[in-house]
Amino acid sequence: MTLEIPETIKVYSQFFHPILMWVLFAITLYALYLGIQIQRTRNADKAERKALIQKNFNTKHYKVGSALLALMVLGCIGGMAITxxxxxxxxxGPHLLAGLGMTGIIATSAALVPFMQKGNTFARYSHIALNVTLVGLFGWQAFTGIEILQRIISKM
Structure with a gap:
């Protein structure tokens, strides 16, 4: 028994990955903002730190990062499956290889969290460096993805 996917689903499924990735890119920028706020809190004077701690940037960053990890891995797998x-x-090509690299980077970055929670400075700076790299690759991926999407649309 073979399962044949209807043509309309095959055609329109190609748009799920790019839409998800653009949403995740925006959420990644929000996670970056939250991370910067955590660092700002860490470096603030005592009075300012007290006010910043109440905004729970660390909890929000952790939750957003966890969702990003799951959705990015699923989006990567989904994009390859649809293709x-x-x-x-x-x-x-470069788009696929960079996407796989991004998946590895975000997983490695998330794996550093337990070490960061124990105060490991090397883990914290590695987490930051990996995520800055991730944001750069993600920006590049977004625009190379548009080129791929334009090719798909031109064949419709």
Whole structure:
């Protein structure tokens, strides 16, 4: 028994990955903002720190980061699955390789959290460096993805 996916689903499923990734890019920028606020809280004087702590930037950053990790991994897998379903192969190129690299980066960054919670400074700076790299790659991915999307639309 073979399961054939209806053509309309195959065509329109190609838009799920780019939409999800653009939403995740915006959420990534929000997570960056929250991370900057955590660092600002850490470096603030005593009175200002007290006010900033009440805004719970660390809890928000952790929750947003956790959601980003899950959705980015699922989005990466979904993008590859949709490409394979529609083309019978994956296109090995910079967009795919950078996306796989981003998936590894966000997983590694998240794995550093327990060490950061114990006060490990190296883990904290590694987390920051990985996430800055992630934001840069994500920005580049967003625009190379638009080029791919334009090719898909032109074939419709």
């Amino acid at each position: 394979y379903i529609n083309n019978g192969k994956l296109f090995i």
